[in-house]
Amino acid sequence: KNEVEQSPQNLTAQEGEFITINCSYSVGISALHWLQQHPGGGIVSLFMLSSGKKKHGRLIATINIQEKHSSLHITASHPRDSAVYICAVRETSGSRLTFGEGTQLTVNP
Amino acid sequence: NAGVTQTPKFRVLKTGQSMTLLCAQDMNHEYMYWYRQDPGMGLRLIHYSVGEGTTAKGEVPDGYNVSRLKKQNFLLGLESAAPSQTSVYFCASSYEWAQPQHFGDGTRLSIL
Numbered sequence: 001k002n003e004v005e006q007s008p009q010n011l012t013a014q015e016g017e018f019i020t021i022n023c024s025y026s027v028g029i030s031a032l033h034w035l036q037q038h039p040g041g042g043i044v045s046l047f048m049l050s051s052g053k054k055k056h057g058r059l060i061a062t063i064n065i066q067e068k069h070s071s072l073h074i075t076a077s078h079p080r081d082s083a084v085y086i087c088a089v090r091e092t093s094g095s096r097l098t099f100g101e102g103t104q105l106t107v108n109p
Numbered sequence: 110n111a112g113v114t115q116t117p118k119f120r121v122l123k124t125g126q127s128m129t130l131l132c133a134q135d136m137n138h139e140y141m142y143w144y145r146q147d148p149g150m151g152l153r154l155i156h157y158s159v160g161e162g163t164t165a166k167g168e169v170p171d172g173y174n175v176s177r178l179k180k181q182n183f184l185l186g187l188e189s190a191a192p193s194q195t196s197v198y199f200c201a202s203s204y205e206w207a208q209p210q211h212f213g214d215g216t217r218l219s220i221l
Contacts, residue, residue: 090207096167
């Protein structure tokens with residue numbers, strides 16, 4: 001079992017829909033990261049959080065430490081949101097980041 | 110502000126050939142990382158550096174060597190390329206170990 005599990009693996013939505021991507025992990029963590037990988041391959045860090053919720057524009061990230069679960073929400077989705085979204089965790093030991101496999105999101109106009 | 114720049118972007122090698130991937134960052138970051146990305150797997154750390162002149166092994170270091178002679182550059186070397194090293198390689202940097210990492214655009218490497 002991977003330490004970081006993302007669901008769904010693939011997600012297709014229509015423009016304007018509310019989108020949720022889930023990340024579950026099995027270890028104690030000090031922080032969780034959400035990243036976006038563009039179709040061209042570049043990777044951008046979206047959020048780093050250790051508790052509660054963070055919001056940036058139409059993106060919202062939440063984390064429940066007790067349940068070892070995080071969600072990334074996209075409101076009013078747009079085709080430009082089409083990308084792979086990656087969850088990564090850093091264990092409380094402070095070791096390296098462990099990455100999920102990613103969720104491929106496609107938003108159709 | 111270029112951020113993290115990787116060269117080359119694409120390369121095809123024959124088994125047994127050697128090559129060096131270059132990563133350069135202009136953000137004065139202490140920490141630099143090399144990852145590989147393979148289908149069906151998350152990014153995996155190959156080697157990393159916590160400062161100029163230092164390097165350390167990551168999760169999958171075998172078959173790779175690295176050097177950090179200058180703070181802004183982190184080189185990844187393949188001494189004798191193998192087909193199993195066909196992958197997309199990403200370099201990243203961060204100001205501190207626990208801070209978000211800034212990634213390059215990746216190098217797509219195919220080994221025949």
